[in-house]
Amino acid sequence: MATILYVDDEPAVGMIVEETLRRAGHETLGARHVPEALHLLERNAVDLIVSDYRMPGITGLEFLSMLQREGYDVPVIMLTGYASIEHAVQSIKAGAIDYITKPVRPQQLELAVDQALEYVRLKRENEALKREVMEIRSERQIVGDSLPIRKILQTVTMAAPTRATVLLQGESGTGKELFARAVHEQSDRRDKPFIKLNCAALPEGLIESALFGHEKGAFTGAIKRVEGAFERAHRGTLLLDEISEMRLDLQAKLLRVLQEQEFERVGGTSPIKVDVRIIATTNRDLAADAAAGRFRQDLYYRLSVIPMHIPALRERPEDIPLLAYRFAMRTAEEMRKKLEGLAPETLEMLQRYPWPGNVRELQHVIERAVILSPDPILPPHALEAERFGLTHAISGAGSSAAFRAYAPSVPSTDGGAETDDPMRVVLTSLDVNEAEKVLIQRALQVADNNRTRAAELLGISVRTLRNKLNNPGTA
Numbered sequence: 001m002a003t004i005l006y007v008d009d010e011p012a013v014g015m016i017v018e019e020t021l022r023r024a025g026h027e028t029l030g031a032r033h034v035p036e037a038l039h040l041l042e043r044n045a046v047d048l049i050v051s052d053y054r055m056p057g058i059t060g061l062e063f064l065s066m067l068q069r070e071g072y073d074v075p076v077i078m079l080t081g082y083a084s085i086e087h088a089v090q091s092i093k094a095g096a097i098d099y100i101t102k103p104v105r106p107q108q109l110e111l112a113v114d115q116a117l118e119y120v121r122l123k124r125e126n127e128a129l130k131r132e133v134m135e136i137r138s139e140r141q142i143v144g145d146s147l148p149i150r151k152i153l154q155t156v157t158m159a160a161p162t163r164a165t166v167l168l169q170g171e172s173g174t175g176k177e178l179f180a181r182a183v184h185e186q187s188d189r190r191d192k193p194f195i196k197l198n199c200a201a202l203p204e205g206l207i208e209s210a211l212f213g214h215e216k217g218a219f220t221g222a223i224k225r226v227e228g229a230f231e232r233a234h235r236g237t238l239l240l241d242e243i244s245e246m247r248l249d250l251q252a253k254l255l256r257v258l259q260e261q262e263f264e265r266v267g268g269t270s271p272i273k274v275d276v277r278i279i280a281t282t283n284r285d286l287a288a289d290a291a292a293g294r295f296r297q298d299l300y301y302r303l304s305v306i307p308m309h310i311p312a313l314r315e316r317p318e319d320i321p322l323l324a325y326r327f328a329m330r331t332a333e334e335m336r337k338k339l340e341g342l343a344p345e346t347l348e349m350l351q352r353y354p355w356p357g358n359v360r361e362l363q364h365v366i367e368r369a370v371i372l373s374p375d376p377i378l379p380p381h382a383l384e385a386e387r388f389g390l391t392h393a394i395s396g397a398g399s400s401a402a403f404r405a406y407a408p409s410v411p412s413t414d415g416g417a418e419t420d421d422p423m424r425v426v427l428t429s430l431d432v433n434e435a436e437k438v439l440i441q442r443a444l445q446v447a448d449n450n451r452t453r454a455a456e457l458l459g460i461s462v463r464t465l466r467n468k469l470n471n472p473g474t475a
Contacts, residue, residue, distance in 0.1 A: 002047040002117055005029045007037045007063070008079065009055045013104060017050055017079075020106040021113065034058035034066070046074050048116055050109075053080030053087060053099075064094040075120050077112055079104065142178050143326050144319035148311040152179065159306045160186035165258070167243075167303045168281040170310030173358030176281040177239065179310060183279060184237040192236030197229045200242035208250055209266050212257075218267025230263060233276045243280040243303065244289055251296045258302050278303070313355040313362060321347045323359060327366040328378060339370060342378040349380050349388055385460045440468060 004026050006017045011032075018028045029044060031037035033055060040046075049067075053060045060078055067074065078091040081102035091099045097116050100108055142153065159166055160183050168176040177196070184194045202210050209218075213228030229238055240246075246254065257263045258278060262271045280303045287304075289295040313320065324342055332339035342350075355361055365383065373382035439458065447453035455465040 001025045002113075003027045003029065003045060004048045004050060004113065005031065005037060005040055005044075005046045006050040007031045007034065007055070007060075008050075008052040009033060010052070013052070013079070013102065016104050016106065017109065020104075020109050021050075023106075024110050024113065026113070034063045037063070038066070038070075041072060041074075047120070048113065049074050049076045050113070051076055051078060053078050053091065061090060061094050064091075064096060068095060075116050077116055142175070142182060143322050144316060145322065146311075146316035146319045148316050149319060152308055152310065153182070155306070155308055156182050157186060159183060161188065162306075163277055164305040165278045165280070165303050166305070167286065167307045168279065168310055169286060169307065170281075170283065171312050171358055172283045173360035174310040174312060175359050176310050177241065179308065180237075180239045180279045180281065184277075187237070187277070189236050189277060193233050194237050194239070195229050195233040196239040196241060198241040200245040204247060207246065208253070211250070211254070212263050212265055214266035215268045218265070222267070225265070228265065230257065230274050230276055231272065234274050235276075237277045237279060240278065240280045242282060244282040244284045244286055244295060248296060251299045255296065255299045255302060258299075313358045317351045320351050320362065323362055324350055324366050327363045328370050331367045331370040335371065337370070338376055339378065340376045343380065345380045346378050346383065349383060353388055385464070388459050436468070440465070 001024070004021050006014060006021070006028065007030075008014045008017065009032050014030055014032070018030060021028050029040050029046065031040055034057065037049070037051070051060045051063055058066070060076075060080075064076055067076070075097040076095065078096040078099040079102060080087050080091070080099060088099050097119060098112050100112055142149065156179060166180070166183055168179055170176055181194060184190060197210055199207060209222075209226065209228065211228050211230060213226050213231055214222050216222055216225050240254075253263070257274075261275065262273045264271055286295055286300055290297040290300040313323075321342075324347065328339060328342060331337075350362070350365075357364075365387065366378075368384070369378055369382040373379070375382065440454070443454040443457045444451070447457060451465055451469075452462055455462045458465065
């Protein structure tokens, strides 16, 4: 079960210890003094040490100090023939996990060893769980040093210790849940539940039960009592994701719960008191919805005690390199793939793209590029050509402006400084096929009819360019 080293200068005591431990199923190593014990430690993996308190030369207490100095993380049970509170206190203060008085009784020794090994197991398990929690929290860490992000994080820090409701508004993919978790983890509720309920993902008939729970027999299929999100989030935080999708009649019930901090299960008659902090998110303009009658104004005011607008990724392009590097290195680590970083040209292209899907889209793009690219430095061509080339240039705005936003710059024909003016195209029509034809012809003109260069300018492959030239009118 475990490898245990015993250190005692009395052979008779050593025999009792060894026989007891082996009978309990452990492997044993014996030493008569500390130098011999250290020699064995250098050559063997030891789970536990049973050491005498007083030995000639180096004592048990000095042995404990040496183990700590040398970095041995091995628990020690101290044996002493001089039973006293003083010796026990000295042993524990020096780092011993337990102590046993002589003469050694086998049952006492076996019990102490079992308890020590269980303590070590639980300690290591706890440390492993802490590492996992830190890794999870690291995954959830908000990455960014732009001014908009710094302002939001400052608001999070001020709002977290309070009980005030928080309304997070922003486009899909901006990371609203991350900010909600940041509020929870910086509050005094951090060790309590963080419950998430997506109001848009649940069927209308189940939202009320999901929020408040239901009693057995409350409706067809209710075969037992079920606790809702509010009960499960007691003393913690409840995240109501996409709150704008909630029915108006449920909004009235939610408002009552927020005001009175109590509710009734579906089919129930007894009020249930709860202490829950509410954070809501939406990708819509909730104030406009409230003004238009699509959302209760009184609930809007109750939810938006502390409103926060999460900026779109295009509004903080300076954060894109940090995010891209983080996603890339994490994906490479998961794949056990060597990756040193991203090429400057790749980062430049990422910063010029408008990112309609925000951080979530960036994450997927980087993950795909790392998976498919064999290069240690992620090059521009590892990114999806259609995403960063012609397709988005046309569909993004219907004019050259979107294309120029992330098309690579080209040298001027007179040998001067780099400029993007040669690729400037003014479109007078929003016809997709016509716009594509104009862009291709302009790229060929700039590239002096070099199809490879023209394809690079357009951000597509030579094969795609050839197909479009051979089959005009196919978008």
